Amino acid sequence: MNQLPSKLLESAVNEFARLPGIGRKTALRLVLHLLRKPATEVQAFSEALINLRNEVVYCKICHNLSDTEMCSICSNPKRDKNLICIVENIRDVMAIENTQQYQGLYHVLGGIISPINGTGPSDLTVESLLNKVKNNSIKEIILALSATMEGDTTNFYLYRRLSAFPVKVTSIAKGVSIGDELEFTDEITLGRSIINRTIFETAQF
């Protein structure tokens, strides 16, 4: 992979190889694939990227990616504006949206508190969240961060900041995954699933 026969090829391969998870071999394969495509397709690819980078905005309410100043979730009159689900990033918004189980709004933090990565509360959209809670009649905040050390730290930090306001703070349930066998579930999850047991309802099935 040292010798590429063309500087143009070299430069395109370098650009692809900078993307996460793409090495030089894969980059070369992708570039050669694009070379076999009509020039209009490559043009469309390039334009989609430039348009995205230059025109996409963050929703001023929830900080989700959006084509407009207010995203399609925040501007949807059918969504419950009393309920805000706090997530780390826009992929989490999409993951929850795909469940079709949630009708409230979101608040995208833009990360989680992680001393190792140098991310503190000031790097996140915490102040925007607190302003939102102060100025609106929000009934419940759902913490939906990852079940990791960083997620727990961030949950605790947010819980303390939010305790200044008359808002109910909840967290997504932690327990045994659907389809998991108990035998192979780690003991912390299993322990937590016993402590946080719920009333058995046949309606769940």
Place this chain on the structure above:
Amino acid sequence: MNQLPSKLLESAVNEFARLPGIGRKTALRLVLHLLRKPATEVQAFSEALINLRNEVVYCKICHNLSDTEMCSICSNPKRDKNLICIVENIRDVMAIENTQQYQGLYHVLGGIISPINGTGPSDLTVESLLNKVKNNSIKEIILALSATMEGDTTNFYLYRRLSAFPVKVTSIAKGVSIGDELEFTDEITLGRSIINRTIFETAQF
């Protein structure tokens, strides 16, 4: 992955997801990565692709990718012009170049004969090869195609076409890979490595 919050995002993800081996989840990860980069980097990425597609050419001698009409290998006066190595594609050129064991020229076929994929001799640069052999004093043609059924078919086809000319036709050696244990080598390879045994030379080590 059904709901993306932005049409611009959707369109960029779709473009990435069209590349081979990249699904929609990976595409989204790559696009979100690019979104976090400065606009100039995304611009550079796009330009590298468009420049490549519009400006790269195929060497008129060997059909390798090139920035100029004649590639850097064909125009290198130090390369042995009596020797031509036939390969399937430009990745094979790079693979052989990286060995630093070959000083002749190449001829890129642009594929191999494959009835399943609908690739016949007319889809390859066979005529260009025969013209080259007819009009130049080439001493040896090395067949360096994959050791597969299609590779063998193509080798045999080329051998028959080339037999009209006073040129020596050879093939790269097939045998046990360096580092392989005999016990785990398939019997066809092992059988061939015994038939095509070479004189033992300590200079090889």
